[in-house]
Amino acid sequence: MIQVSHVSKRYGRFGRPTLALDDVSLEVQTGETLGLIGPNGAGKTTLLSCLLGFLRPDSGSIRIAGKPPDDLSVRAGTGYMPERLGFDRELTGRAFLAHHWRLAGGDPRATETETRAAAERVGLEPSVLSRKLRTYSRGMLQRIGVAQATLRDPQWLFLDEPASGTDPMGVAVVRERILEAKSRGATIVLNSHQLPEVERVCDRVVFIDRGRLLREETLRGDAATARRTLLRTLAGRADEAVPVLGQAGIAARVESPGTLVVSVARDEEIARAVACLVQAGIPVFEARVSADLEQLFRKGA
């Protein structure tokens, strides 16, 4: 478990100091995926830097599995991908991954097979690995960054804008890696502005602004906060669907022609709403559940 207790961090001791983190407290349970959401300059990267031990909080404490973040046993189980990828650009992709494999304490005899497998998992061809990193596109660098972060199946994964600048395929690859880490029980802290991706992979999100943790929303499980469901039907029949759902005790409104917004939290209720409409002869083409992070983000900000 990751425990952050009353952490404050100030930049610039002289002149005009900036309070980057203001009494932040949160917990991330083992196996949970937490999303950090907030505007630029909110303090998300500062929080990640504190979690990784690069920055020391001015007050408060951080414990990862009961140990400080810079404890070597914690680091041995940590994977990290920074927003700004600081690579040795003269290295080949293979040498870069091999370097991180060895640094992570991987068996040197397995370097070749493990680095090739890691590259394949993020969709990088073996031929690409022979090229120097300075010839890589932004998307390729992001992919190899994710590959290095997930080497040796880390127990704690800290990702700072992992899909930034990647194409849709790259976004999908990053998502798959996160979901794979999640499925094997890794604890993940994700900082991303890509709200749909955050919603897809995170169990919980916290909103940070001006260094303060404003609120949190649970996206999965029984404790999930209200989600909205989008039901798509025929353009002319959406108005007709509202009273049908109302009779079943489900509040709905028409968002756009053919699209209904239903505020329900549980999967059973969504299924009931779809069944009601179908029984009333109103076709349902799509039911999409969304936590509507953008709305929550606006509210948070």
Place this chain on the structure above:
Amino acid sequence: MTEMVRRFLRQKLTSVGIWIALCLLTLLAAIPLNSNQGLGPAATLAILILAAGSVSRDIGSGALQMILSRPLTRLEYLFGRYVGILLAYSIFLVATTGVAFVLGRLAIRLATEYSGPVFSLSAAAHAVLEAFSAGALLAAIVLFFSTFLRGWGDVLALIIGSVLLVSTQPLGFALNEPGIARAGQIATQNLYPKLPWDSLLQGRQILSEASGRYVLALCVYLTIAAVVFTRREFSYGQD
């Protein structure tokens, strides 16, 4: 630490510019070495090239954060860099000695009546040891500056410091201020001490004041570099 040494060597020796500079300096240092006149300023330039930006460039690029997220102590990283510098410098010195030897042989073979100085292995070994000890101290100073200054600021700080140190004594004499001249002399002796290799190679003065000053200065520079580096925070923004 081995991985850090390997990384340092790969970083420095994969740069074409550094290769060209080191080859040129090898040649420039080999000429006086062949004449038994030491290695000259070329060796000093070589250590500066090798030590420049050894930590600051990793901090600036953000590569350090990725390395420090791995199970590696900051001291392992720092001393890995230092050992890397010394290893690369040793290779440079060995190569220079080799080139000096070849130059000496060529001179004898090509000139029918060669009357110049003959390459002496013992004189070369003496010069190489002297250059190595001076280089180890310079590298420690640059490493210390590199833990908190940006980019090439470490070498710049060393140059400025050296100029101030060297000019204090003559300045004191010029101003007719023996106090300043004496302070300059003491500062030079303590901040940039030299090992008495002449005596050391003869098995004398091993535990002398000069040897003590050198060891103390080296330890102090490395210790303060370690203290600064382990206490430093690394961030790449205030987001």
